[in-house]
Amino acid sequence: MVAAVEVRGLHKSFGALTVLQGVDLCIGEKEVVSVIGPSGSGKSTLARCICCLEEIQQGEILLHGERVDGGRLRNKAMAHLVGMIFQQFNLWPHLTTLENVCLAPVRVLGLAPEAAQERGAALLERVGLGNKLGARPAQLSGGQQQRVAIARALAMEPRIMLFDEPTSALDPELVGEVLEVMTDLAASGMTMLIITHEMLFAREVSHRVIFMADGNIVEEGTPEALFLNPRMPRTKSFLHRMSAHFGTALVAEEGGRR
Amino acid sequence: MTLDFSVLVPYGHMFVQGLLVTVKASLFGLSMGVVIGVLVGALRVVPILPLRALAATYIYVIRGTPLLIQLFLIYFGLPSLGINLPAFVAGIIGIGINSGGYVGEIVRGGIEGVPKGHWEAARVLGLSYGQTMRCIILPQAVRNMLPAFGNEFVTLIKESSLLSTLAITELTMVGQQVRSVTYASFETFLLVGGIYLLLTSVAGGALQLLEKRWQVR
Ligand SMILES: Nc1ncnc2c1ncn2[C@@H]1O[C@H](COP(=O)(O)OP(=O)(O)OP(=O)(O)O)[C@@H](O)[C@H]1O
Ligand SMILES: [Mg+2]
Numbered sequence: 001m002v003a004a005v006e007v008r009g010l011h012k013s014f015g016a017l018t019v020l021q022g023v024d025l026c027i028g029e030k031e032v033v034s035v036i037g038p039s040g041s042g043k044s045t046l047a048r049c050i051c052c053l054e055e056i057q058q059g060e061i062l063l064h065g066e067r068v069d070g071g072r073l074r075n076k077a078m079a080h081l082v083g084m085i086f087q088q089f090n091l092w093p094h095l096t097t098l099e100n101v102c103l104a105p106v107r108v109l110g111l112a113p114e115a116a117q118e119r120g121a122a123l124l125e126r127v128g129l130g131n132k133l134g135a136r137p138a139q140l141s142g143g144q145q146q147r148v149a150i151a152r153a154l155a156m157e158p159r160i161m162l163f164d165e166p167t168s169a170l171d172p173e174l175v176g177e178v179l180e181v182m183t184d185l186a187a188s189g190m191t192m193l194i195i196t197h198e199m200l201f202a203r204e205v206s207h208r209v210i211f212m213a214d215g216n217i218v219e220e221g222t223p224e225a226l227f228l229n230p231r232m233p234r235t236k237s238f239l240h241r242m243s244a245h246f247g248t249a250l251v252a253e254e255g256g257r258r
Numbered sequence: 259m260t261l262d263f264s265v266l267v268p269y270g271h272m273f274v275q276g277l278l279v280t281v282k283a284s285l286f287g288l289s290m291g292v293v294i295g296v297l298v299g300a301l302r303v304v305p306i307l308p309l310r311a312l313a314a315t316y317i318y319v320i321r322g323t324p325l326l327i328q329l330f331l332i333y334f335g336l337p338s339l340g341i342n343l344p345a346f347v348a349g350i351i352g353i354g355i356n357s358g359g360y361v362g363e364i365v366r367g368g369i370e371g372v373p374k375g376h377w378e379a380a381r382v383l384g385l386s387y388g389q390t391m392r393c394i395i396l397p398q399a400v401r402n403m404l405p406a407f408g409n410e411f412v413t414l415i416k417e418s419s420l421l422s423t424l425a426i427t428e429l430t431m432v433g434q435q436v437r438s439v440t441y442a443s444f445e446t447f448l449l450v451g452g453i454y455l456l457l458t459s460v461a462g463g464a465l466q467l468l469e470k471r472w473q474v475r
Contacts (some may be wrong), residue, residue, distance in 0.1 A: 079384030090375035094397050103393060149379075156383055177364050239259035 002065040004029045004160050004191040005050060010059035011047055012215075014151030019045045021058070021215040027160075029064075032192045034202035034223075035112055036211035038238060041196045046212070049161045050193070051084045064159060083153030087165040089145040091137040091152070096131040097124060101152045109156070116155075120122050121152040127181050154185075161185065163194045179205075199242055203227055211235045263445050269436045276432030277453055283350055283428055284415045284457075291361045291414065296359055299365020300391060313362065320327025320359025326420050328352050333424050341346030349421040357414050364406045401472055407463035412458045419454075429453060 011021040027033050035043050038258045044148035048054045052068055061069040063081045073081070091100050101120035105111040111119070124130055127147040137145050138221055146166055153161060163182065169173040180203050186192055186205050196202050202209055205222040210220040211232070219232045230236045266273075301313035320328070330353075333348040343351070371397050380390040422431035433450040437443050 010342075053378055053381065075386060086375055086383040088373075088375050089371070091381035091397075092379075092394050094394075094401070104380075104385055107389050107393065108384035140471065152379075152383070161427040221447055226267065245362070 001029065002159060003027060004031065004064055005193065008048065008059075008060045008062075010046070010049060010061065011057045012042075012049055013057055014252045019048065019215050020049070023215070023217060025210070025217065027191060027193060028191045029159075029191055031208065032186045032190075032194070032206045033208045033210060034206040035193065035195045035210045035212055035246055036197070036199070036202060036238070036242075037210075037218075038141075040176070041212045042135065043212055044164050045215075047084065047193060047195055049163050051082045051162055052078060067152040070129070073192055078105065078157045079108055081158060082187065083156060083158035085149055085153060085161065085163045085166045087168050089137070089142070089149045089169070091148055094173075096134050096136055097129060097140070097148045097151075099144050100148060101155050102150070105155050109180045115181045120151070120155055123154050124148065125216070126154075126184075128177070138191070141174055142170045142231060146170065146178045149179075150185070160191045160193070165195055167196070167198060174250065189240040197242070199227070199239075213238070259344055259444075260269050261338075261445055261448070262442065263449065264423065265440050265442045266436065266445055266449060269432075269440070272432050272436060273429070273449065273453065276429040277457075278428060279346075280415070280418055280430075282456070283353065283421055283426070284461075285348070285420050286350045287353030287357060289416065290350065291357030291410075294354060295361025295365050296360025296396070298362030298391055299369060302362060302366040302440040305387075307326065317359045317362050320356055323361070325352065325356045325417055325425065327377060328356055329420060329424060334352075345421075345424045345426050349418075349424050349426050353414065353418060355465075356417075360410050360413075361407070364403050364410060365399065368403035369395055372398045384445040388471075404465060404469045404472070408462055408469075411461050411465060415461060416454060416456050 001208060003026045005025065007023055007025040008021040010020050011018070013090040023042075023046060023234075025046075029236060035046070037043055045054060049056050049069070050063070052071065056069050059069070060067060066073060066077075066081070068078060068081065095103065096256055098120050101123060102113070104115040104118040105119060114160060121130070121133060124133060125148055129144060129147055129151070132140065132144065137148070140148065166182070167178050170178065175198065179198065182192070182194070183205055194202065194206070206223050209223050211218050211226060211230075211234075213234050218234045219226065226235065228237065230239060261348060291325040298313045298316055301309045302317070304310055329349065331342065332352045333345060336343065336348075376394055376398070380394050385393070416427060419430035421428050422434065425431070427435070427449055433446050437446045440446065
């Protein structure tokens with residue numbers, strides 16, 4: 001079977017700064033993969049390369065067997081393959097939530113406005129915002145805005161969804177509602193790549209967890225294997241710093257004390 | 259000395275005429291300036307270097323030379339290329355081209371004020387550059403631009419007085435004509451200055467109102 005995401009030997013640099021140094025990654029259809037790692041390790045850059053927001057210097061990126069890097073694919077085909085959720089939501093503030101969701105389906109897919117609105121309303125209903133169709137982003141909480149962003153991405157019916165720290169900009173009490181929507185999405189069979197610092201969520205929702213550091217994938221495995229039994233010293237020390245910070249016992253007790 | 263405005267009364271209709279010409283020239287000039295400015299401002303940020311350089315050069319030249327010289331070039335210079343424009347048309351074109359440079363810079367600032375993430379979200383959703391610009395960036399940029407744009411409108415109204423040098427009978431020209439027959443220089447130009455102040459106040463107020471209306475939405 002063709003993988004949903006296949007990244008081969010990906011090198012990415014900004015000027016003299018090399019950010020990704022030969023990343024290989026394969027994500028199967030309907031697989032949910034979380035990416036964790038310290039700040040600056042290249043997690044966002046990896047996601048941005050996959051959805052072609054960044055040009056790459058070397059390597060190949062294939063989505064459902066189609067080579068997408070280097071602007072090979074047309075806008076519409078690309079949007080059908082992959083959707084992206086940003087830390088800062090990036091809703092368009094001058095449009096209502098429904099308009100945010102409907103714009104691309106009308107302009108890019110050529111849907112009739114009525115059909116797009118029907119689709120948009122259903123999606124907003126699905127993320128629990130059926131009563132906020134006419135609201136503007138500024139009138140919504142961060143959690144609500146991020147859920148609108150998810151509905152907006154889903155309106156293009158992408159086959160893969162990328163999430164770049166979707167809850168990092170949220171007040172703690174609003175994190176849950178977004179994670180809930182993402183859990184539902186995972187359960188519906190969406191292929192997902194999730195960059196997150198929410199370790200418990202990553203552990204619960206993912207089929208596989210990837211630890212990145214210094215522009216490389218250092219270690220990957222099932223959530224149990226990676227969180228409870230990390231092999232690499234870097235993974236261990238990262239997980240211990242995280243659990244110290246969040247006060248959660250992510251890692252088996254004896255894990256890092258050696 | 260005593261001021262005696264009553265000597266101006268017989269020329270009231272001339273001041274009204276001049277006011278109308280000034281308003282007309284300002285509105286036409288501004289409209290043209292906005293069209294040129296949006297184009298130039300958008301080109302200024304387009305990811306195609308030659309177009310960007312072209313727009314930058316336009317803004318650079320326009321803002322670096324006096325409006326008066328630009329007007330003279332159009333009205334007195336173009337005829338040597340066989341292009342003869344009526345004074346009023348030449349004046350409006352001059353003002354339009356000039357304010358296009360300034361509006362262009364305002365538009366560029368407004369566009370660049372829109373967060374990069376709005377472009378990126380649009381791009382991933384498949385919107386083209388033009389669609390993103392039209393549907394997402396410019397509508398927001400216009401809001402960012404309004405205060406600077408109000409200033410530009412006020413400046414333009416004042417600078418339209420230079421049209422008097424092309425013998426267009428706008429407000430300043432009317433002032434000169436009335437002064438030359440009444441010799442009431444102080445009264446005449448106090449009145450003319452007062453009318454300009456009224457005009458700029460109305461224009462500034464209208465734009466502030468617009469700004470408020472848009473913020474509420
Ligand atoms: N547009 C850019 N220009 C220059 N350098 C960049 C750019 N984007 C990212 N970088 C650099 O690339 C490196 C990796 O950044 P990236 O955002 O991918 O890290 P990250 O793992 O997502 O970190 P975080 O957890 O803080 O989000 C960093 O050193 C960053 O400064
Ligand atoms: Mg990041």
